[in-house]
Amino acid sequence: MKIKAGIVGATGYAGAELVRLLSSHPEAEISAVSSVSFEGQKLSDVYPSYKFLNDMVCENQDAVFEKSDVIFAALPHGLSQELAEKCISSGKKFIDLGADFRLESEDEYTEWYGGTFLDKELHIQAAYGLPELFRDNIKGKSLIANPGCYTTCSPLAIAPAVKNGLVETKGIICDCKSGVTGAGRKPSQANHYPELNEGFHAYKVASHRHTPEIEQTLSKLSGSKVIVTFVPHLLPVNRGILATVYADIKDGVTFEEIRKAYEEFYKDEYFVRLLPDGMNADIHNIKYSNFCDISLHHDKRANKLVACSAIDNMVKGAAGQAIQNMNIIFGLDEKTGLEIVPPAF
Template identity: 40%
Template sequence: MKVSVIGTTGYGGIELLRILHSHPVFQIQSIHSTKGELPIWKEYPHLFDINNQVLEVINPEEIAEKSELVFLATPSGVSGQLASQFAEYNVKLVDLSGDLRLKNTEDYIQWYKHEPAPQAIIDRAVYGLTEWNREQVAAADWISNPGCYSTASLLGLGPIVKEKLIDPASIIIDAKSGTSGAGRKPTRSNMHAEMSENFKIYKVNEHQHIPEIEQQLLDWNQEIKPITFSTHLLPISRGIMATAYVQVQKDMTLSDIYKIYQEYYQDNAFVRIRPEGHYPSVKEVCGSNYCDIGLHLDNRTGRLTIISVIDNLMKGAAGQAVQNANIMTGLDETTGLNFIPMYP
């Protein structure tokens, strides 16, 4: 199957190229950027003599003529406009930005500060939290790929929220990300001198993934109240740890909770529930499409701690995008994604 990638020079786009390079079915037909026509290896020298394709201008009609599947790895505010241009063509689409995630356009304006895509374009896209929306993804032709923080948080919270076992007003998420989550554009916050040997909070209760997380939580349980969500930057390149704290309402043991999580995720290749007493770290999923989850129940307070780790560029972006594309095109979800995590 022929595919095109738009927005190839960002971290999400270049991670897509890494995955697609060895994918047995998807063949990279063209790559696109607004940076002009130059070989991709001049942007990313590690691709020299591996991928010598030239970045092309973005022409939706020409792209749709030569590709059956398009990945949009462009920034929010851009992807929605491009999706609108692809609407008239018979092409499958996976959008890695936030433009098609929020069904309420007023929420998008408030949190993303951009003009939203038309409602019909937003409604066409299925939210691709693969492990929870598999049937919808399989039937879709457009996918809105979840955000990185949202993926880690929702996979961790899903079973306990779906079963309505917690105080709906008790959700607190303390999330931390490597600096690649801020994108490739140089800013003060991702400078080496600013982040090396440092650790800082940002967008306190203002991160744009908050309404996305709440939208899905409410889909599972309409009693859920607004969450407390804080984000931090770690002095590492990639990886996310989302630690969620919830108050358990029913008399349950940790073993009871483990059984629920294992039942929900037993048929999901990329979610690993760690044994009792074992807690994941970001290094242990680096370079892979895994989400590892650890659980701890404090019998003294009745509070459950959920530790969820992913690689923000893989399960949090490009890896999950390919996983969704696999399912959407009838392939096994693991196709081209059987990467063992890099360690150390």
């Protein structure tokens, strides 16, 4: 019997991507979808590309809850906690693509998101769903906090070096560029075509909400508190994130040792492709897929590691990773439904 998967917030970009990916999942079927903005309308009327492939009508949240074994919540922060509590108390699985369960510290959540933990015990139960780093903690869990796009590509770029103590944890810089889908489907002046096209700018410099999440992950790997400088930029493209992470190499550590550490760390990770020396991670090569490409570079003059990672922010940075987490908690092969070949051009 297939897993019945429901999607709350199915007409946002992340929700629509869940529909696209789950539609071809061999072990799951979409049981119901909901949308506040388009309730009562067909999903294919909102996204014509789904015509005759998925003509489900957008229902309310209660319908999704009743019909599903696992619920994906593709909602803005602050809207998932009550729904998660309802799901967990009823024995259902809940995968939150929003930020409500990502931060372990309520003080940090209040500082960066302006909210509080409604059920502290529920937050303790939540597993942070970055499989390549925290897989063992995800297995057997019912509540998954699915990481965001920046908080996936930045840690994956530098994780082996931090975990193995090969770089200084002070002074790490995460310099990231994202496609405009990361801003969500709601129109704004910033993603208006004349404003975006042929432009390129930093935003929320050293003040983006993903900062404490990146620091939380790297601190767990390091065993001590890590502070990073995180600067996101907006690219005039639909999809993709390129993270360029800079770190000082510790005295006595060679670049060859760093590469070997990366090879060992990611040797069994299907979705992480460690590129050979001389190649550069490129968002073109991961589009529509759940892959994370990583390239390593040595600035010999400054003795810095420059680690670049590329992901599709809508797949590995959102819906694809959520399905990868679903596969883990239901005991499926992680690749199930996600063996997507990126287009060559």
